[in-house]
Amino acid sequence: MTTEYKTIIKDGLWENNGMLAMLLGLCPTMAMTTSATNGLGMGLATAVVMAASGLLVSIFRSQITQEVRIPVYILIVASMVTLVDLCMNAWMHELYKVLGLFIPLIVSNCLPLARLEAFASKEPPAQSLMDGIFMGIGFTFALTAIGAVREITGSGTLFADASLLLGPAFKFMEMRILPADTGILMMILPPGGFLVAGLMVVGKRMLDVRAGKAIQMGGAHSAA
């Protein structure tokens, strides 16, 4: 079974978006979207792990038997997370100081696991790598969007500290939208996360309805 790249890209970015359609990975979504920069960092780290573990599972898909597949997937995801964590700590230390916080959280994210089960275990390596990358980018997009809304309404800034994550060249992204101390505190606390994420899901469905598409009941187990 092979899925066309076009479908993989469209599914990952929008149609079957990990967060907005499948509602997976809600734990890191709520915890890490207090600012757009945090959302972006968490999303990118997740994308790297998803691409690597998707590729590995796909390569070994005929060796992994049905009965032990879940422990093997967890093993692969956890190994990739640890690998990324160690290598970044050693060789990309500045970035690690910012992203280091997010990396161990990826293990508790059910999105990589769901994609391994639904996609990588059935598709060839190239497709699985693409699926991991684009599901990861779609997740990054959703997290950054939620983070941006929460940050603007909660702290009045946008992409604060982006230069810590992306390097000094990205200083221009750091903006103050509202004057200091006008933010609604609740938005950067957990209730704000649920509110904004919920509204985003509604927004996506409304856009889909307007485009005349039947509402796709997103599910972790829709293979494509």
Place this chain on the structure above:
Amino acid sequence: MKEHRTMVHGVILGIFCLGFGLLLAITNSVTAKDIAARALEDKLNSLGQVIPDSIHDNNLVKDAITMKNDRDKEITVYRATKEGKVTGLAYEIYGTGYAGEIKLMLGIDAQGKVLGVRVLAHKETPGLGDKIDVKKTDWILRFTDLSLGNPPLEKWKVKKDGGQFDQFAGATITPRGVVRAIKEGLEFYDAHKAQMLEGH
């Protein structure tokens, strides 16, 4: 027959565990030296922020003693010396924040005046309590040059508690914990001065 098949699954899982375990062990041994070097750099960096380079001519990490703090925790006291005389001390202090422990590095001179304080690790709410981090706001810099008599002891509190230090909008517990940690840190020096300056 069924038992035989169960065996196969176990073996497959075992092989995967062995393979990935090996991969992680190799990565660990390759990165271990670099990670240790980075950790030392970080430590020197944070020490450099609380002890100015100009006041010492020794290696802070080399001239260190371990002591037990009031919470019965082992802490390392780094000593800055110039021409054999102790000019400053830096040690970890601990406060209780909104979401657990806040770890800070306190640097003082031999008279007990604060040279600098920096947050090393905390779990406070992003956007609220994390303003104690120098990367977010310069709140923590206001402690520089203060000591136990300046301000007077009863003013070593946040404004809400009748002291002189600003809390943040929406976060009082975090700054309260930090102020208390610094005050306790200074009192610790006061009580153990002799031991901390010993040998110099």
